Amino acid sequence: MSLVRSKWLSYLAKSSESDLVGLYESTGLDPSYTYLRKPEIGTIMATARIGNTGQKFNAGEISVTRCSIQLEDGKLVGHGYVQGRSKKKSTVAALCDALMQSDKRTLIESKIVIKLKEIEKKRHDLIKRKAEKTKVDFFTLVRGEDEK
Amino acid sequence: MYVAVKGGERAIDNAHRWLEDERRGDRKVTDLSVDQIKTQLSLSIAKVMAEGSLFDPELASLAIKQARGDLIEAIFLIRAYRTTLPRFGVGQPINTDKMIAKRRISATFKDIPGGQLLGPTFDYTHRLLDFKLLADGSIDEFEPGKDTEQMFQHVTQFLNNEGIIETEETSSSEAESPDLTRQPLEIPANRALRLQALTRSDEGFLLGMAYSTQRGFGRNHPFVGELRIGLISVEFEIPEIGFNIEIAEIEISECETVNQFLGSKTHPPKFTRGYGFVFGQSERKAISMALVDRALRWKELGEVSDGAPAQDEEFVLYHGDNIQATGFVEHIKLPHYVDFQAELELIRKIRKTAFEAKKG
Numbered sequence: 079m080s081l082v083r084s085k086w087l088s089y090l091a092k093s094s095e096s097d098l099v100g101l102y103e104s105t106g107l108d109p110s111y112t113y114l115r116k117p118e119i120g121t122i123m124a125t126a127r128i129g130n131t132g133q134k135f136n137a138g139e140i141s142v143t144r145c146s147i148q149l150e151d152g153k154l155v156g157h158g159y160v161q162g163r164s165k166k167k168s169t170v171a172a173l174c175d176a177l178m179q180s181d182k183r184t185l186i187e188s189k190i191v192i193k194l195k196e197i198e199k200k201r202h203d204l205i206k207r208k209a210e211k212t213k214v215d216f217f218t219l220v221r222g223e224d225e226k
Numbered sequence: 227m228y229v230a231v232k233g234g235e236r237a238i239d240n241a242h243r244w245l246e247d248e249r250r251g252d253r254k255v256t257d258l259s260v261d262q263i264k265t266q267l268s269l270s271i272a273k274v275m276a277e278g279s280l281f282d283p284e285l286a287s288l289a290i291k292q293a294r295g296d297l298i299e300a301i302f303l304i305r306a307y308r309t310t311l312p313r314f315g316v317g318q319p320i321n322t323d324k325m326i327a328k329r330r331i332s333a334t335f336k337d338i339p340g341g342q343l344l345g346p347t348f349d350y351t352h353r354l355l356d357f358k359l360l361a362d363g364s365i366d367e368f369e370p371g372k373d374t375e376q377m378f379q380h381v382t383q384f385l386n387n388e389g390i391i392e393t394e395e396t397s398s399s400e401a402e403s404p405d406l407t408r409q410p411l412e413i414p415a416n417r418a419l420r421l422q423a424l425t426r427s428d429e430g431f432l433l434g435m436a437y438s439t440q441r442g443f444g445r446n447h448p449f450v451g452e453l454r455i456g457l458i459s460v461e462f463e464i465p466e467i468g469f470n471i472e473i474a475e476i477e478i479s480e481c482e483t484v485n486q487f488l489g490s491k492t493h494p495p496k497f498t499r500g501y502g503f504v505f506g507q508s509e510r511k512a513i514s515m516a517l518v519d520r521a522l523r524w525k526e527l528g529e530v531s532d533g534a535p536a537q538d539e540e541f542v543l544y545h546g547d548n549i550q551a552t553g554f555v556e557h558i559k560l561p562h563y564v565d566f567q568a569e570l571e572l573i574r575k576i577r578k579t580a581f582e583a584k585k586g
Contacts, residue, residue, distance in 0.1 A: 088472035092459070120312040121280065122462050122473065123405070126320045128417060128501050129482060130380055132394025134319050134403050135418035137425055138275075138505055139308060140460060140474045141282040157466050159314075161474035163282070202326045205457065207370030209328055212344040216336055 081191060086178055087159065089194040090171040095164040097197055101190045102170045107182065110150035111173065117145040117158075117165035143168040149176050249294045263287040272477070272506025273297055277548060278304030279407070279426040281476045281505050298428075298548050305549050318461040318470060322480050323379060327456035328507075332381045334449045334484060340378045345455060381452040382482055382499065391484055391497040413540045420522055420543060421515075425504055427546030429511040435521075435536045435546075436514035444521045444534030447486035448500065455479045455507050479504045481512035485520050490528030498527060518542060 090098065121139035128135060144159045145168045156176025158168040177186045250257065264271060264287040274286040278301045285304060293299035329345025332338050344350075382391055404419040411423060424432065439446050459472040481502035489495035500520030502512035521536040531537045545551060 083467070084469050084471050087464070088459075091471060091473045092475045118312070120314045121308065122314050122460070123316045123407075124281070124320060124460050124474075124476070125317055125403070126322070126503050127394070127396070128421065129382065129394030129499055130322045130480075131383075131396070132501075133397045133416075133418050135421040136316075136403060136405050136407075137320070137422070137478075137503055138279040138281060139311075139313070139407075140317070140476060141280060141285065141311070142314060142462075142473060144314060146466065157464060159462070159464055159471065159473055162284070202457070203373065204370055205326050205328055206374050206376050207372065208368060209330075209343040209345055209376075209456075210374040211369075211371035212329075212346075214342040214344065 081187065083175075083178070086187070086191045087157070087171075087175060089191050089198065090158070090174055091160045092198060093160075093167075093194045095162065095167040097194060098167055098170055098174075098190070101193050102174065105185060105189050107173075107177065107185075109173065109177070111147045111176070112150070114146040114148050114155065115144070117143055117168045119143050119163045119165070145169055145172050147172040147176060149173075149180070152180055154179050249292070258291060260284065260287045260291055263290050269507060270295075270297060272504075272508045273429060273511075274300045274304060276505040276508055276511065277301045277426055277428060278308065279505075280304050280308045281474070298552055302549050302552070315462060315465065317473070318463070320458050320460060320478075322454070322458060322478070322503075323377070325376075325378065325454060325456040325458050325478075325480075327376055327378060327454050329456070329509075330378055330452070330454040332450065332452045334451050335381060338381055338452075339384065340376065378454070380482065382484065389496075392499055394499065394501075411543060413543070415539060415543060417519070417523065417526070420539060421501065421503070421519060423543045423546065424502075424515045424518060427515075428548035428551070429508065429514070431546045431548070431551075432511055432514040432518055435542060436517035438534065439517050439521045439536045444524070444532050444537040446500070446517065446520045448483040448517050448520065449485070450513060450516075451482045451484040451499075453479070453481045453509055453512065455509060477506055479506065479508045479512040481509065481516045483513075483516040483520060487527065490530075492528035498523070 120142060122142055123139050124137045125134050126137045127133065140161065141163050142159060142161055143163055143165060144157070145165070146155060146157050147169065148155050154176040156172040156174065156179070158170070158172030158175065160168050160171050174186055174190055177183070178191070264283050267287075267290065270290055271283050271286045274289055274297055275281050275283065278286065278289070285307065286300065289300035289303040290297065292303060327343060327345075329347060330340070330343045332342065336342075386393065404416065404422075406419060406422055411419070415423070438444070440448075455477070457475050457477055460474040460476060461470040462473040463470050479502070483500040484497040485500060487493070487496055487498040498520065500516035500523075502515035502519065504512045504515060518536055521534070522539050522542060524531050524537050535541050
């Protein structure tokens with residue numbers, strides 16, 4: 079299996095800080111890097127469509143953090159655009175992005191990105207499974223006049 | 227006459243210190259953590275995020291703690307903080323078809339593909355106080371059901387085979403989607419701008435407006451075609467690399483109403499629609515928003531206005547923002563000594579003239 083860059087950046091962006099940082103630290107990697115852009119907290123404006131198909135409107139902002147790093151070794155560049163206000167999470171995401179383009183890719187993919195994908199799937203599955211249990215099972219009572 | 231007033235500094239400092247002390251409350255009771263607020267008062271968080279217009283559960287929890295549970299004060303803190311942040315850009319329009327739904331119901335059709343999911347709702351509870359919660363009772367974890375897939379088409383889409391419901395279409399001018407956080411809100415507002423204002427409006431205000439339409443002030447005969455709450459991903463184009471990633475996952479509530487419409491000079495009889503979209507689990511507000519959205523559409527549907535408050539976009543859009551409202555209403559408690567002095571002088575002068583005329 080091979081993930082495209084937009085996919086791995088998505089799993090990194092939506093992960094929780096503790097999951098991402100924990101998994102990253104468990105790899106034991108500690109590459110030297112410099113910031114091309116230091117971590118910066120900001121927002122993006124979320125938009126939606128009227129009735130989901132109509133005209134676009136501004137729905138409100140979401141906090142995000144971004145940074146860009148360059149690895150000393152190989153000069154690869156990584157971008158860390160993530161949800162929330164964690165500079166640590168943004169930096170680790172940028173490092174993972176750069177390492178995913180390096181010979182460490184297999185390690186990062188299997189030990190971090192795939193794990194984050196599984197965590198996300200588990201979180202979604204849990205909601206779906208709980209919701210499924212609240213599904214209404216309609217049945218119609220036989221009314222008197224139908225019997226004649 | 228201008229009078230410089232000084233001397234409040236020590237009083238203000240002490241007032242704020244006392245405020246902090248009161249916020250902490252009885253030291254014998256454990257301090258409330260931001261995590262506790264975030265995980266156990268999630269519907270307060272939803273309100274603060276929606277009306278603060280910033281999706282960030284941790285910040286909303288902090289604001290609620292700092293504001294001692296005063297949600298409008300908490301919203302004020304969030305709005306103030308938001309203005310300090312740079313905006314990196316605008317996300318791609320969210321596709322709510324892809325929602326991971328906790329709840330999804332329709333009041334118009336019983337048998338909808340995918341079924342009706344009640345989710346964690348207060349509906350059908352008996353509204354009896356649960357005294358077990360006073361006694362620290364532990365709550366069983368809710369056991370999930372079997373594995374299942376979700377892909378819920380919107381109810382209004384598949385019941386529209388007859389063309390009996392109006393369709394929502396994109397407009398060519400949408401590139402200039404107005405943004406009231408960048409340009410002052412101007413009337414007349416198009417529907418996109420109205421929805422931006424409504425989604426950050428005060429829940430109580432919208433509820434009152436929505437209720438007024440049901441009671442006859444701008445009647446619009448609504449049915450809840452669909453109400454859904456759940457998680458959706460937000461896509462954003464990363465400028466450095468030029469493609470979209472899913473940068474965030476947020477919880478939203480969405481409500482679509484279908485409304486009876488007998489037709490006008492310009493539009494044939496059909497069902498029309500109202501739309502509600504709100505951050506977090508906020509279904510009361512999503513429903514209210516859809517009703518008010520529909521009420522405000524009278525002009526574009528060629529209806530005759532009843533002159534009802536909910537149909538008056540200036541009235542609704544300019545008075546729904548609780549931070550603007552509280553700022554203006556509450557500011558009158560702050561010192562107005564000089565203004566009042568002037569009024570006092572004026573009334574004294576008029577009275578004097580009036581008495582002298584009587585005597586005269």
